[in-house]
Amino acid sequence: MAVIRSNTMEINLAHFNVSIGRQKPENILHSDVPCPFCDTSKLTGIIERDGDIILLKNKYNVIEEADQFVLIEGADCHADIPDYSKEHIRRLIDFGMRHWQRMRISGTYDMVLFFKNYGPYSGGTIRHPHMQLVGFPHFRPELAFSREEFEGLTIDETDGVTFTLSTHPRVGFRELNIIPRDARATNVIADYIQIAVDFIRRRNNSYNIFFYHDGADVFIKILPRFATSPVFIGYNIRLLPSNLKEMRDEIRTIYFESDDTECRT
Numbered sequence: 177m178a179v180i181r182s183n184t185m186e187i188n189l190a191h192f193n194v195s196i197g198r199q200k201p202e203n204i205l206h207s208d209v210p211c212p213f214c215d216t217s218k219l220t221g222i223i224e225r226d227g228d229i230i231l232l233k234n235k236y237n238v239i240e241e242a243d244q245f246v247l248i249e250g251a252d253c254h255a256d257i258p259d260y261s262k263e264h265i266r267r268l269i270d271f272g273m274r275h276w277q278r279m280r281i282s283g284t285y286d287m288v289l290f291f292k293n294y295g296p297y298s299g300g301t302i303r304h305p306h307m308q309l310v311g312f313p314h315f316r317p318e319l320a321f322s323r324e325e326f327e328g329l330t331i332d333e334t335d336g337v338t339f340t341l342s343t344h345p346r347v348g349f350r351e352l353n354i355i356p357r358d359a360r361a362t363n364v365i366a367d368y369i370q371i372a373v374d375f376i377r378r379r380n381n382s383y384n385i386f387f388y389h390d391g392a393d394v395f396i397k398i399l400p401r402f403a404t405s406p407v408f409i410g411y412n413i414r415l416l417p418s419n420l421k422e423m424r425d426e427i428r429t430i431y432f433e434s435d436d437t438e439c440r441t
Contacts, residue, residue, distance in 0.1 A: 188319050190312075191240040200236045202301040213248050213304040226271050234308070242310045243285075247272050249305040256294060256305055258374040262367070269366035272307055273359065273394075276387060279311050287315035294373075295382025297401040307385075321346070321388050326353045326395050329424045332432055337364040339371075341424050347399060347408055348415035350376070350423055354396040365396065371431045372398040 203209040212235075213219070221233030228251040234244035249268055250260070257265060276290040289310040293300030328340035328351075336357035345351045352372040356365055369385065376383045382401035387394065407413040417423070 186316065186319060188312075188316055190242065193238050193240050196236050197238045200238070200301055203303050204296050204300060207303070211253050211302065211304050213246075213302065213306065214251075214253050216248075216251075224271075224275070226267060229268055229271050231271070231275055231309075239310060241314065242312045245275075245309040245311075247275070247307040247309065249307065253304045256373070256377070257370055258377060260370065262370075265370050266363045266366040269369060270362040272309075273362055273365070273387070276309060277359070279309060280389065285311035285313055285315070287312045287317045287320065290387035292385040294384070295380070295401060297380075297382035297403070298384055299401075317390070321395070323390065323395070325351075325397070326355055328353055329420055331424055331427050332368075334364050334367075335361050337361050337368065339368045341420055341427070342397075343416065343420065345399075345414050345416060346397060348405060349400065349417050350420075351397060351399040352376070354398075356394055359392070359394040369396065369398065371427070375427055375430070376400045 201209050201212055203211060216228075216230065219230065219232055220235070223231045223233065223245070225231075228248075230248040232246055232248070234246050237244045249255075249257075250264065252259070260268070272290065276288060279285060279288040289312070290307065291310075292307040294305070322344075324344045325342065325346045326340070327344045328342040330338060330340050331352075332339045338353075338355045340353045340355070342351040342353050352375070354365055354368045354372070359365075373383060373385070376398065380400040380402060384399055384401055386397045386399075388397070389395070405413075405415055408415070
């Protein structure tokens, strides 16, 4: 990882291996391409299994300065987080956060990314539900995110875990935040992630989940993906919608005041 410095800006810069990238299968847009995760007997580099949840080394390590890993979320190639039982989503998030923590405290990496891509606008290439862990031995963590991006309108709070709608978005529009006082509260974290994804999927076919840490503090952001605004790409202007309070109230009504939803905590 190179840190690019100038008089006014510092950035983390990684190198993408195009030769390896060309070998990666892609079946989000090209659905006829066979799924590399469905036949688990052909998987290599497996680190740990928990039933049909599998952590393995990424076969296509395209980021030259990093170690990349894949977390296969389950056996169903066409499922997504809103489809999971409460037991499965809680087991998945506990499994993923446990391995994220192990990598972070191993002493090998300055920064460990933990994230999920879903849908054609998310930056992903494989439809089968999975997350990724990426460890950077050299990285400036303070350049990765700002705590202010997790300020927002409170939707709910349970067992020290706060669920908010961002008033300082990282990109713009409806970004949902999860801020636990104790990262071991993985059941509540998992329940809020499932609600956030379900709400986003009602309007968008793509999203990302990003896990961050600052020391022992953990932050999680779930945001929809669509054609990104040119004023953000070109000028770093983040768009805050005028109906945040209405969205907060809608989420409360659907998931915390209704007896009909399957995603209630």
